[in-house]
Amino acid sequence: MQLVKLPPNSKVAVIGAGISGLSFSYFLSKLRPDLKIKIYESKNRCGGWINSARTKLNTNSNKTGGEILLEKGPRTLRGVSDGTVLIIDILQKLGLENEIKCIESNSEANKKYILDVNKKLCQVPPTGLKSFLHFITNPMSKGLLTGILGEPFRSPSKVQDETAYDFLKRRFGNTYIADNLFSAIFHGIYAGDIKQLSVNCTLNKLAQMEKDYGSILRAVYHKRNAKPEKSLVLSQYNEKFCGNSAEIDEISQLNTFLSKYPALGLKNGLSTLPNSLESYILKNPNVEIQYGKHIENFKLLNHDKTNAQKKAAVELDGGKELFDHIHITVPTAKLFSKCENIDKDFILKLEKLKSASVILVNYYLPNKDVIFRNHGFGYLVPQSVTNHESLLGVIFDSCIEQSFQPLFGARSEIPSPNPPYTKLTAMLGANHSFVDSLSTAAVDNAGVPSPSLVKGIVKECFKEHLGIDEKDLENGHWEVTLASNAIPQYYVGYNHTDLESKLPLNVVTVGGMKFSKGPGVPDVVVKSFETALGLA
Ligand SMILES: Cc1cc2nc3c(=O)[nH]c(=O)nc-3n(C[C@H](O)[C@H](O)[C@H](O)COP(=O)(O)OP(=O)(O)OC[C@H]3O[C@@H](n4cnc5c(N)ncnc54)[C@H](O)[C@@H]3O)c2cc1C
Structure with missing residues (x-):
């Protein structure tokens, strides 16, 4: 997307100090030290969904009042991603390389499970003979072999976009693979329904393979010896932030190194990332953060849509301070609706893009490992499993934390934790039908189930799926x-690039999950980088 370079000494307003707003401000202030940047944040803290909370312990078995770290949002970054490369490089530049942890591919925290129809965990993909035999004899693998073997012979479709479910059904000739496997992954990434989500937005690479080669397997076969394509984002970042020529490609080397690790994390929680970015950018006198300021609307003054070069001004909430550009990281239809110069179709399409709510339930039990039977990263629940609880999945935080190794520097033997502990996070889909089915006494005015009800639901799941006994559940911190x-x-037909092109991009740009290639932290950081580069 072609963006217009900001004139010298421009004033830029950034809405939201989540990782999008902070990383955008970091990139832009480094690329263009002449600009003045003011970030507006509704809350009194930065980080948005990234929230590593230090909580006072409150358990029946521990009255010492110690503190624990509970992640209330994201906790790991996927290893293979341009955005992760950028994040790791930033952390290194901020002197935080000792904070960075990795999960190795042979580590037990890299074992992932799905819940099967018998409410037992099944490892997917299997990693050894035992788990392989368990998987292929499990009803969840039904249709996999015939689906894959027949895939190259199924004719491609010409539809522009469809649901991910319909795409997989066409390619694999059955619904089992989508129902039993992919729907679980969609619960984990999007907290959403595979039967509603767009294939172009969620499985873009697979959809493109079909478009280019007529089949996914044929595409894999044709590309088997091809050199991996060089990422434009990484080349641009290398040039602008590492001062390197194409020959000395430090960032490609980092990318190759990181691709060995399935997931990365930070020693003191993911909040270290926004917190350190916040401290760093605030050292720059040209960057300011206004906390506790929720922006309701904005207006464009002197805007001429026929002349992108003409200087316009942005007014926020009718305030006196004017800006040359506004970058919105939390674009909602409401925020745009009062701005006369915004294309109505943009607002309508943004309004149509709903977001899923998630209920997070953290459980911590000191002094005891009660998931020793199933160590791993966690498990996800496919749509084919009866799931009145609306459980999306459970993350085994204690296994992840205990398997973490330093990314840089010497590896250590993983010590058995002393004392052992259990930390789990269950995620429930708050939009699912179970909320509708609850009695009004169990939900608050916003339709949210009461914490005690949710805790009760999750306890039953932990008992049934993980075999944790009632006493250990009662003794835990929740x-x-x-x-x-x-x-x-x-949704099907949603295309963030087309939508963005309807904006007067010389004065308004957008970022965040709605306008990135995916909803993950690495995705939104790449978007921030691309936009900052385009404006700088
Ligand atoms: C439960 C959960 C688990 C997740 N797990 C992972 C994971 O494991 N790995 C991963 O990579 N990603 C994960 N994600 C996604 C990740 O959290 C997002 O990619 C990332 O946090 C998005 O950052 P953001 O800055 O775009 O938006 P946000 O984090 O939403 O930040 C936006 C900020 O803007 C502020 N704001 C909102 N409206 C206004 C306004 N009008 N005026 C001023 N300020 C405003 C908000 O207070 C907030 O601080 C998860 C998300 C959730 C919800």
Whole structure:
């Protein structure tokens, strides 16, 4: 997308100090030190959904009042991603390389499970003979072999976009693969319904393979010896932020190194990332953050849509301070609706893009490992499993934390934790039908189930799926948090690039999950980088 370079000494307003707003401000202030940047943040803290909370312990078995770290949002970054490369490089530049942890591919925290129809965990993909035999004899693998073997012979479709479910059904000739496997992954990434989400937005690479080669397997076969394409984002970042020529490609080397690790994390929680970015950018006198300021609307003054070069001004909430450009990281239809110069179709399409809410339930039990039978990253629940609880999945935080190794520097033998502990996070889909089915006494005015009800539901799941006994559940520390309207549900036909092109991009740009290639932290950081580069 062609963006217009900002004139010298421009004033830029950034809405939101989540990782999008902070990384955008970091990139832009480094690329263009002449600009003045003011970030507006509704809350009194930065980080948005990234929230590593230090919580006082409150358990029946521990009255010492110690503190624990509970993640209330994201906790790991995927290893293979341009955005992760950028994040790791930033952390290194900020002197935080000792904070960075990795999960190795042979580590037990890299074992992922799905819940099967018998409410037992099944490892997917299997990693050894035992788990392989368990998987292929499990009903969840039904249709996999015939689906894959027949895939190259199924004719491609010419539809522009469809649901991910319809796409997989066409390619694999059955619904089992989507129902039993992919729907679980969609619960984990989008907290959403595979039967509603757009294939172009969620499985873009697979959809493109079909478009280019007529089949996914044929595409894999044709590309088997091809050199991996060089990422434009990484080349641009290398040039602008590492001062390197194409020959000395430090960033490609980092990318190759990181691709060995399935997931990365930070020693003191993911909040280290926004917190350190916040401290760093605030050292720059040209960057300011106004906390506790929720922006309701904005107006464009002197805007001439026929002349992108003509200087316009942005007014926020009718305030006196004017800006040359506004970058919105939390674009909602409401925020745009009062601005006369915004294309009505943009607002309508943005309004149609709903976001899923997630209920997070943290459980912590000191002094005891009660998931020793199933160590791993966690498990996801497919749509084919009866799931009145609306459980999306459970993350085994204690296994992840205990398997973490330093990314840089010497590896250590993983010590058995002393004393052992269990930390789990269950995620429930707050939009699912179970909320509708609850009695009014069990929900608050916003339709959110009461914490005690949610805790009861999750306890039953932990008992049934993980075999944790009632006493250990009672003795644990519990917290329930609602992430309201958190993850965008990219509908069929949604195309963020087309939508963005309807904006007067010389004065307004957008970022965040709705306008990135995906909803993950690395995706939104790439978007921030691309936009900052385009404006600088
Ligand atoms: C439960 C959950 C788990 C997740 N797990 C992972 C994971 O494991 N790995 C991963 O990579 N990603 C994960 N994600 C996604 C990740 O959290 C997002 O990619 C990332 O946090 C998006 O950052 P952002 O800055 O775009 O938006 P946000 O984090 O939403 O930040 C936006 C900020 O803007 C502020 N704001 C909103 N409106 C206004 C306004 N009008 N005026 C001023 N300020 C405003 C908000 O207070 C907030 O601070 C998860 C998300 C959720 C909800």
